[in-house]
Amino acid sequence: MDPRSVGVVETQHLELPGPLCLDSGRQLRQVKVAYETYGTLSPARDNVILVCHALSGDAHAAGLSPTPPAESTRDGFAAAGSPKGIGWWDGMIGPGKAFDTDRFFVVSTNLLGGCRGTTGPSSIDPDTGAPYGSTFPVITVADMVRCERAFLDELGIERLAAVAGGSLGGMQALEWATSYPDQVDNIVVIASTHALQPQGVAWNAIAREAIMRDPAWRGGHYYGTGSAPDAGMGVARMVGHITYLSAPSLAEKFGRRLQSGENLRYTLHEPEFEVESYLRHQAASFVRRFDANTYLYLSRALTYFQLDLEAAAERIRARTLLIAFSSDWLYPPVASEEISAALHKHGKTAEFHLIEAPYGHDCFLLEEARQTPIVRDFLNEGRP
C-alpha cells in the first residue's frame, strides 16, 4: 500500500434526525447521507475539512473502495493509470497531501440529490413507498450545504477548519462561507464561480434536454421499468465531457486520427475518428455508474447558483483561496478574479492563483500535483 494513501475506506451512511427544509419551501424527511472520513478527529474537533464533490462525484474522494463499482468516478483523462476503486480526489487527500490527513480530519459526503447513497430522486419517498423520480423537490446549492450542516451536527462537528471543492464543489464552499460565516475558517474554491456564465447555463440545459427527450426517461419515472434514459444521458455526458476539456488538449490527445488506420470507412453509424470512439466509451461507462435524474437535479442546482458578490463578500469571514485554470472555458478564471476582488474590497483575506494548464475545467481533477503546494501553503498560513 502506498504510504501516502488513506488505504481502504468504506462508505458509511447515516440518517438525519429531522426534516430538511429546502429553498423551494418543500421539506425532505428521513434524509440519508453517504460519507467517508480520512484522518483523525482532534479532541478539540477543530481539524475538520469538508470536501465537496462536483456533478458526477460521490463520497469516495480518497483511498480504495473495498467494493469498487465496475465504473470509476475517475474517468476521462483521469482514468489513465488509476487503480480500480480509487477516490476521485485521491491525489489531494492523504498523508502529506494537499488535504493532509496527518493533520486534518477530512470528511466527504455524497451530495443531496445524489445517487451514491445520499437521498436523491432514486431514493424511496417515505410518503409513498416508491422512488421519488421527478417528484423529488428541485434543490439548490444552499440546500446541499444545509444538508451537509445537518450531517456534521450528527458527527458532533460544529466548526470547519476548511471547506474545499472544485466546480459545483467550489460553489458549496462559497455557500458555506456565506451561509455560516462563523463556522468556517477557510474555503478552497477551485475552478468554480459565483454564478455560471450563460454559455454554461446553455450547456447544462442541452445536457438536461438530451435526458428528458429520451422516451425512456418517462417523465422521470423510469425506476423499476427495466430501462433508463441511457441514450440521452450518454449524449449529456458527451456534451459535459467536451466542455470540461480544452480544444488544444483534445487536439493533442486525439488529433484527427482515424479509428481504422489510414482509410475512411464511409460509415454513418460507426466512429471514424478516435475522438468519436472515445466519446462513445465515455458515455457507455458513465450511464453504468450514474443516475439520470440525479444528473438533472444537480445540473439544475449548479445553474441556479448565484451569489450576490457584494453581499457575500460582506458576510464571508473565512480566509479564501481561489484557484483557476488558464484553459478552463466553462468556468473561466475571470470569475475567481471577481470573487477575489470583491473580498479584497471588503477587507477580507483572499488569494487567487491562476494555474497555466491545458486540460480545461477537468484540471481540478488532473492537476493535483500543481494544486498541492498552493493548498498546503494556504492552510499552513491559516493555522492558529
Next chain:
Amino acid sequence: MDPRSVGVVETQHLELPGPLCLDSGRQLRQVKVAYETYGTLSPARDNVILVCHALSGDAHAAGLSPTPPAESTRDGFAAAGSPKGIGWWDGMIGPGKAFDTDRFFVVSTNLLGGCRGTTGPSSIDPDTGAPYGSTFPVITVADMVRCERAFLDELGIERLAAVAGGSLGGMQALEWATSYPDQVDNIVVIASTHALQPQGVAWNAIAREAIMRDPAWRGGHYYGTGSAPDAGMGVARMVGHITYLSAPSLAEKFGRRLQSGENLRYTLHEPEFEVESYLRHQAASFVRRFDANTYLYLSRALTYFQLDLEAAAERIRARTLLIAFSSDWLYPPVASEEISAALHKHGKTAEFHLIEAPYGHDCFLLEEARQTPIVRDFLNEGRP
C-alpha cells in the same frame, strides 16, 4: 421592393444526365439539383460566381421566396428584422452588394445530400422506389463539388469567376480550387478550414449521436412512419447553435435573466433562464425545416474534409480570399492563417482578413456589412 434586393426568386430544379461517381466508390443515378440564379450571365459566360451553403442552408441564398416555408434559414441571431422568405445570404448577394448582381451571375445550389430539392437521403432511390434513408451513400465535400461541377455543365458554364462560401461552404470553395484549378479564378473562403479541429469533430459526433440515439430515427428509415427523430435533432441543433455563437455574445444577449422575472420556479422540466427557452425555440423551429438524415450526412462530410495543405497550395491557381472572425472558436482563425501561409509559400495570391467581431462562427451570416468591402475589393482587384 428594396432596390438592392434581387427580388422574388423561385428555386429551380434540374436532373443530371449521367451518374455521379462518389469518393466511396458508389454511384448516384438521376441526381436532381435545386438551384437559384441572380443577375445575368454574360455572353462570354465569364461572370459566374458559385455560392455554396453551409450545413443548414439551401439554394435560396438571396431575394424573397414566392413560397416561403414556415421556418426560415435565417434563424438564431440572424432572424431579427429579417422579412419572411428572405435568402440566407441576402445581405451579400444583390445589386451593389459583395457579390454584385449588376456584374456577376450568381448561382446557388442546394448541396448533394440536402433536403431542399437536391438529391439526398430523403429522396427516392430509383433502384427501389423508396426513400434512401441510411442506404444513401456517405458523401464527401469532393462529392458535393463533383455534383456542382456536373450541374454547371448542364447550365453550359465552364469557368467560374469565383466560388464563395462560409464554413462548409468555404470547404467547397477550397475543394473547387484544388480539384479544378484551371476552372476557378477566385475563391472566397469565410470562417472555414482545411480540416476541422478535433473539438469540432467531437461536437459534430455528439450532434449525430443525439439524432441516431433517438428511437424515432429507426436506423435511418423513418420516412413514411409518421414520425421523425425530432427530439434528437433538436438536441443536435442546440449543440450546433451554441458552438456557432461565442460565450460573450450569449452573455450579452441573455445574461442570466430568468423567464419569469425575479423568482425561480424550482422546475426541472420548464426553462428557468431565457437562454434555455431560446434553445428550445431554436430546436423546435429547426426540426420543422430540416431533415435529420441530411444533418447526419452533411455533418459527416464536413468532419471528413481534410486538405493536405502543401499539396493543395501547389495545385491551387485561384486567387484566394480568406476571412475569419476573432470570436469563432469552432473554426478558429488560425486555420485561415495556415492556408494563407501555405499559399504564399508556394507563390500563390492569397489575402487573409481577420474581422474583430463578437458573434462566433455565425459571424459569416451576421457580419455581412463588414465582409462586403473586403469581398468587393478582392473581386475588383482580380478583374482582368
